[in-house]
Each structure stands twice: as C-alpha cells, then as structure tokens.
Amino acid sequence: MSALSNIKNRQRKNLFFKATIIVMASICAIPLALVLFYIIKQGLAALSWNFITKLPTPIGVPGGGILNAIVGTLMLISIATIIAVPIGIICGIYISENRNKKFAGLVRLCAEILQGIPSIVIGIITYLWVVKPFGGFSAFSGGIALAIMMLPVVVRTTEETLNLVPNSLKEASLALGVSYSKTLRKVIVPCALSGIASGVTLSIARIAGETAPLLFTAFGNPYLNLDITKPVDSLPMLIYTRAISPYEEWHQQAWGAALVLIILIFSISLLSKLIIKKWKVQF
C-alpha cells in the first residue's frame, strides 16, 4: 500500500515538474508577443508610401519620412559586407585547413574574443582609428565599425561549415593531381557555399540593427547623403534619437522606423534560412 502511494507521489512530482517547465518556458513568448504586437500596431499607423520615400520634416511640420535612414542603413550594410566578407571567409578557410596547428587555435580564440567585445567598445575603437584621423564622422567609419562586428561571425560560420565537408573529397581531388589552391577553390568551398552564404546573410541581419557602434562613427544626418565621407543616418540611430525625444510625433515615426527595421531584419534572416534549405549539400 505504502509502496503504491510512494509511486503515485513520485509520479505526481514528475507531472508537477513537467507542468512547471512548460509554464516557465512559455514565459519567453510574452516579451516577443508584446514587442511584435506593439511595433506592428503602432508602426502600421505611421507607415505609408510617403513615410519610406520622403525625407524628414522639421518638428511641427506634418508628414516627412525616413528615406535618409533607409538609404543610410543600406549603405552601411554594403560597406561592412564588402570589407568583412572576403577577409572573414579567407580567415575561416585558414582556420579550417590548419585545424591541428596551434596558431589556428589562437586565431579562432581571437575570433571568439572579438565576437564578445561589447559593441560600444567597437564604436570607441573606430572613432580613434577612423573618425579622428580623417577629421569627421562618416558613413565609411560606420561601415568599418559594423565590419569589425561582422568579421568574427563570418569567420566562425565559414570555419564550422568547412569542417563538415568530408576529407575524402579533398583527398580525391588531390589524388587526381589538382593543385591545392584549385582543390579548395573548385571543390571544398563550393561544397560549403550554402552554409557560408547563409552565415553571411545571418551576420548581416545581426549588424543591421546595431546602434552603439554608429553613435560616434556614422553619427546621423537629417538629409539624404550618398557620399561615404559624410555622416549618414541609419534606422537604429533614428529610432534611438526619436525614441528618447519628448515629441509625440517623433515617437510615432520611431515606431514606423522600428517596423521597417524589423521587417528588414526578419526578411534577411528568412533569406538565410531559404539559402540553407534550397542549396544544402548533403554528405
């Protein structure tokens, strides 16, 4: 009798634990739902064709859009991608190819530490390296800051994907007399291309929402600017400055900009998933 009640007790405990886990785990859905609901509700009210194709108007003048910030964000992302992707991929190839060397381990550790550096510190560094010597805030410096943030992510994903490519492919290619560089360029890297491409798109989604490194580099600019030596606005910067302003109108615009930014980031991440799904090479 007591043994039976003991078992019942244990089972009850088991059930209770499971219920607790499910409830606690479900809590994480609340902030997501709140953030998304609020952004969509408030953002849709602000969103219109004019909002994404017009420049901002002075406070008090109705209308006005965020074209400068959209263009700025695209510019910053492009600069960062052009700088970080080639270096990152080559570096990832190095680490994966020299897996057993101590130096490769050191470089991997460097990438891990770089990834952990707070974004605001990257902002300081870029200010000291680029903004100060060149005498002013610029889109170029903002792109550099984002590139430094992006670089370790590209390195890590490249390395991880290349590690999955079986050695037999490489051995077969080398045995056929293909040179080492050609083996890598024509056999190994194409095999891992979908993984690398998806990693790159994911890293773009990461940096698209970064604000802290842009505070003292790209700075912000109420006008449309395509010159990389001049400051540009960006969506996160615009959200930040308008969110902490006291004006109700500006808050509205910040919600609209937040919606645009979220849509941009989520579609880039979705693209990264599609790449993996569509072109995944199975071994």
Add this chain to the structure above:
Amino acid sequence: MTNNKTQVSFKNSYRSDRIFQVTLSTAAYLLLVLLVGILITLVLGSIPTIKSHGFNFAFDKVWNPIMEEFGALPFIIGTLLTSLIALAISFPVSMSISLFLGEYFKKGSISSLFSNILELLAGIPSVIYGFTALFFIVPIIRWIEIKLGIPAIGLGIMTASIVLAVMIIPYAASIAREVLKLTPNDLKEGGYALGATRYELIRYITFPQARSGIMAGTLLAFGRALGETMAVTMVIGNANVIPKNIFDPANTMASIIANEFSEASSDLHMAALIEIGLLLFLITAFFNIIGKLYIKRLAKK
C-alpha cells in the same frame, strides 16, 4: 615540347598554391593584429587617466567631468548590479526552455515553434527592446514605485535589468540546451531502466552531468549582459552616482560611454571614457574566455 608545357603548368600551379597559402595566413594574421590593435589602442587612449588617477580610477565614487574628477565605481557597480539581477530573473526561464527543448520536446512542431520564438527574440535589435521598454516596463515599474512609496521615475536599475533579462534568455537557453544534449545516453537509459521518473532522471543524472556546462553558459550570458549598451542606456535613467536601491537611476559602463563620448568636454574626459571601455573589454573578455574553455573541456569528455 609537350613535356616543357606540363612543366610550366606545374610551376604555375605551384606558384598559385604559394600565393593562396600566403593569402590565407595573411587574413589569419590580420585577425590577430585586429584584436591586439584594439587592446593597444584602448591602453594608449587611457594613458592620461592612468597617469593622473592610477588605480583609484576604479574605486573613486565621484564622476564629475567639469571638475575633472573621474571615478568609475558608480558605473562598475551599476553594470554588475544590472547584469546580476538580469541573470537572476532570466535563469529560471532559460533553464526551463533548455529542458523543454532538450528533454521534453526534442522534435516536432512545438519544439520548432519554441526554437523560432528564441530566434526571433535574439534577432530583435537592442534599440527596439529599449524603445518598447520605455512604453511598457517603465509604466509598470512606476506603478510599483508608487505602491512602495519611493520616487516614481520608472527609469532605473530594475527596468534595465528586466530588459536585459529578456535579451539574454535566447542566448543562455541555447547554450544550456547544447550542454544538456551532451549527457551520455547510456546513463539516461540506465536511469530509466532502474525505474526513475523523468523528473528524477533530470534531477539526479542530467543536472549533475550538465552542471559545469550550465555554469559556463551562465558565465557567457553574464558576459553578454555586461556589454549590452543601447537598451540599457535608454531605460537606466543616466545618473552618475552609486545607486542606493535597485529602483534608483544609475549608469552602466557601456551607457556612460554612449552618453558622454561624443561630447567629451576635455581630453582627460575622453581618456577616462576610453579607460572605462578598456575595463569593459577586459571584463567581458575574461568571462568569455572562461566560459568557452569550460564548454570546450566538457565537449572533449
């Protein structure tokens, strides 16, 4: 003649191999130089305050740029306090999620739903968290402060901690989930064969096995929380004093840099901010390296 041609092509491929190898190692060295360069730049930039304030910099309570008094203690305390509270809030939730995904629902639509929620949470930019918190969490905290009878500002350590907690949940949960997966299957099977319930299995087998990994994940999440900037800057209230209770406005190391760097009043002021950046870099790197080493050792086992 043909022999000659093959030789030329061999030479060519040899040369392109060399170029290729050099390119690879150049990029690798570049990464190393980048990290060392960052460290050196931060140290060089903070020399003026290291000279004038020495070790007291980290222990002085007063931060007054106009009088050129720079003590980083309020910000160090603010950073540690917000991160610790955030960790305490997020730990039960992130642990539950990792058990949920790592033990109870390993596959299927519920599992992929939760993975997607985590991914979306991780994808939302910091500035949007801060913005939403201004309109959601600040009024709630203000209401609590009125009930408690303390000045109802709404901005402060508590608000920042809650936002931080939400932001580190996906990070901590995904690491803990990976760690739980490392529990050897034969141990689990042995436990079940002895008639253990799932709860008992988790309590007596999975958890003791995964303890150091969970510890490592917590350290990594802590490191992430320390350096978080924008969301914290927007809701912490920006006060350059040591907070007296957990609802007081304060500043973290990251938020003081975000607030004052672009309008630094003097060279010494800027150097002081760079030194705070250096400290922040060293602290986060420390937690990162310890956490990563822990996990690496665990994975080897």
